[in-house]
Amino acid sequence: xxxxxxxxxxxxxxxxxxxxxxxxxxxxxxxxxxxxxxxxxxxxxxxxxxxxxxxxxxxxxxxxxxxxxxxxxxxxxxxxxxxxxxxxxxxxxxxxxxxxxxxxxxxxxxxxxxxxxxxxxxxxxxxxxxxxxxxxxxxxxxxxxxxxxxxxxxxxxxxxxxxxxxxxxxxxxxxxxxxxxxxxxxxxxxxxxxxxxxxxxxxxxxxxxxxxxxxxxxxxxxxxxxxxxxxxxxxxxxxxxxxxxxxxxxxxxxxxxxxxxxxxxxxxxxxxxxxxxxxxxx
Amino acid sequence: xxxxxxxxxxxxxxxxxxxxxxxxxxxxxxxxxxxxxxxxxxxxxxxxxxxxxxxxxxxxxxxxxxxxxxxxxxxxxxxxxxxxxxxxxxxxxxxxxxxxxxxxxxxxxxxxxxxxxxxxxxxxxxxxxxxxxxxxxxxxxxxxxxxxxxxxxxxxxxxxxxxxxxxxxxxxxxxxxxxxxxxxxxxxxxxxxxxxxxxxxxxxxxxxxxxxxxxxxxxxxxxxxxxxxxxxxxxxxxxxxxxxxxxxxxxxxxxxxxxxxxxxxxxxxxxxxxxxxxxxxxxxxxxxxxxxxxxxxxxxxxxxxxxxxxxxxx
Numbered sequence: 178x179x180x181x182x183x184x185x186x187x188x189x190x191x192x193x194x195x196x197x198x199x200x201x202x203x204x205x206x207x208x209x210x211x212x213x214x215x216x217x218x219x220x221x222x223x224x225x226x227x228x229x230x231x232x233x234x235x236x237x238x239x240x241x242x243x244x245x246x247x248x249x250x251x252x253x254x255x256x257x258x259x260x261x262x263x264x265x266x267x268x269x270x271x272x273x274x275x276x277x278x279x280x281x282x283x284x285x286x287x288x289x290x291x292x293x294x295x296x297x298x299x300x301x302x303x304x305x306x307x308x309x310x311x312x313x314x315x316x317x318x319x320x321x322x323x324x325x326x327x328x329x330x331x332x333x334x335x336x337x338x339x340x341x342x343x344x345x346x347x348x349x350x351x352x353x354x355x356x357x358x359x360x361x362x363x364x365x366x367x368x369x370x371x372x373x374x375x376x377x378x379x380x381x382x383x384x385x386x387x388x389x390x391x392x393x394x395x396x397x398x399x400x401x402x403x404x405x406x407x408x409x410x411x412x413x414x415x416x417x418x419x420x421x422x423x424x425x426x427x428x429x430x431x432x433x434x435x436x437x438x439x440x441x442x443x444x445x446x447x448x449x450x451x452x453x454x455x456x457x458x459x
Numbered sequence: 460x461x462x463x464x465x466x467x468x469x470x471x472x473x474x475x476x477x478x479x480x481x482x483x484x485x486x487x488x489x490x491x492x493x494x495x496x497x498x499x500x501x502x503x504x505x506x507x508x509x510x511x512x513x514x515x516x517x518x519x520x521x522x523x524x525x526x527x528x529x530x531x532x533x534x535x536x537x538x539x540x541x542x543x544x545x546x547x548x549x550x551x552x553x554x555x556x557x558x559x560x561x562x563x564x565x566x567x568x569x570x571x572x573x574x575x576x577x578x579x580x581x582x583x584x585x586x587x588x589x590x591x592x593x594x595x596x597x598x599x600x601x602x603x604x605x606x607x608x609x610x611x612x613x614x615x616x617x618x619x620x621x622x623x624x625x626x627x628x629x630x631x632x633x634x635x636x637x638x639x640x641x642x643x644x645x646x647x648x649x650x651x652x653x654x655x656x657x658x659x660x661x662x663x664x665x666x667x668x669x670x671x672x673x674x675x676x677x678x679x680x681x682x683x684x685x686x687x688x689x690x691x692x693x694x695x696x697x698x699x700x701x702x703x704x705x706x707x708x709x710x711x712x713x714x715x716x717x718x719x720x721x722x723x724x725x726x727x728x729x730x731x732x733x734x735x736x737x738x739x740x741x742x743x744x745x746x747x748x749x750x751x752x753x754x755x756x757x758x759x760x761x762x763x764x765x766x767x768x769x770x771x772x773x
Contacts, residue, residue: 262751263751264754264761265753266568268567268568269750272514273751276744276750279742279743280740280747283737283743286736391579433586433587436583437583440576441576444580448562
């Protein structure tokens with residue numbers, strides 16, 4: 178029973194950190210009208226940058242800063258250079274992003290090699306009764322909550338209104354004087370940065386290797402599709418649920434089973450709600 | 460409907476791999492051509508599916524299922540090696556039917572992700588699969604499942620694979636000209652129009668999945684028999700990406716173009732012995748280049764048809 182409670186706590190914290198990546202993916206799905214199949218690569222980039230900063234004795238939160246910057250810059254470049262010229266619907270964009278994710282794996286291999294890396298937790302764990310709460314993770318969740326809260330407030334500002342207008346109808350938004358292309362670039366860059374920061378926060382829990390992005394992508398996509406691409410509350414709930422489930426499956430079976438669970442959830446969510454992948458407004 | 464002259468030319472081009480195999484004498488070259496023929500057969504199977512307007516990112520599933528089924532029944536000695544390849548084709552049909560059941564009604568992007576997810580699931584499971592092999596040995600996991608090597612000598616192996624490719628290409632070209640092929644092309648061009656014409660779009664897509672699955676399973680069975688093993692990489696993303704890249708270069712839906720491209724590309728990749736990561740990077744570059752090139756064409760067409768529309772709004 179104690180182990181189950183411990184898993185529940187650990188899984189909830191992990192799911193809460195994944196929520197940042199999931200919300201980033203939803204932003205790209207709804208504004209950029211494409212499933213970011215390179216999201217796992219951005220998370221891997223964040224994890225690698227956190228690893229790099231941890232080598233000099235700094236915590237993952239310091240590593241999250243270059244991760245965010247790299248996500249913003251690279252995401253913006255990818256949107257301008259690869260996404261904007263692509264015509265042919267969400268599938269064409271998804272295929273380009275899938276290709277980009279594979280190229281990123283090659284890049285990680287060249288820079289950091291193929292041997293796996295790990296990032297240590299820096300802070301001592303908190304003891305609540307007989308339960309152990311990971312302090313690094315708890316701080317990560319607090320920062321995630323602050324970021325998502327700021328984003329929720331930002332949606333109600335004027336730039337947030339432009340974002341919602343682009344989601345609702347890009348052509349009318351364009352006619353109203355909104356620079357749709359710019360909104361898409363900023364959103365894509367922001368979504369990628371959120372993925373990279375989540376990767377940095379999650380880095381102590383992960384085995385960092387060039388191919389790690391696949392598993393991260395599957396989990397994030399599962400959270401987005403199970404939660405429903407149009408409902409932030411649903412995504413947060415799904416992030417926690419999937420986080421707990423994957424942690425439990427990884428603990429009682431093997432970590433590979435948590436990837437399988439995520440992939441099955443992705444398939445089941447799409448088959449049961451086929452329109453979810455189109456990022457329609459609900 | 461294509462003119463019969465064009466059809467004859469296509470069939471003539473389809474005979475090219477078999478011709479190359481028949482004139483080759485070097486054992487190393489023949490072993491490369493045998494694998495290239497199975498890869499080309501596999502790409503033909505993907506192209507059949509894309510001919511119905513569906514893009515699968517997980518076509519490795521029927522290929523890998525065919526390979527594993529062949530390896531299991533031949534490795535255990537349940538079935539002689541030649542019929543074991545037919546068992547592989549049946550397993551491919553079953554995998555294709557599963558993909559059809561899951562994805563025939565989905566939008567294109569949904570289908571692409573579902574097929575990718577299911578194939579990756581199978582890949583993960585194959586990496587953990589432990590089976591009691593002949594003699595009580597536990598086989599499976601990353602090492603895969605051993606199959607009976609068939610045919611044993613390189614010349615026969617290359618001829619068998621090239622003959623299977625030729626028969627498949629001719630059979631598919633014949634199918635393209637049949638009522639079924641016409642229905643598939645109509646569905647690919649305009650599924651709403653096809654529905655209005657009385658075509659059962661879902662049924663046509665399901666049939667395409669099953670035919671494509673059968674051909675991919677046959678290719679997988681042949682690959683396992685030639686290599687003497689079915690291994691998890693056969694279910695990985697690499698074969699799926701190879702099919703999309705080869706079909707994209709060869710001309711999607713043209714059958715012969717993708718087959719010849721896959722034959723040549725597979726032979727070249729084996730010849731240069733490129734590692735898997737380099738191959739993946741190459742396929743990724745081809746995919747990105749393909750989509751950007753296609754997009755340029757679509758943008759020109761859009762500019763012609765809708766000259767007043769701005770780029771950003773689309």
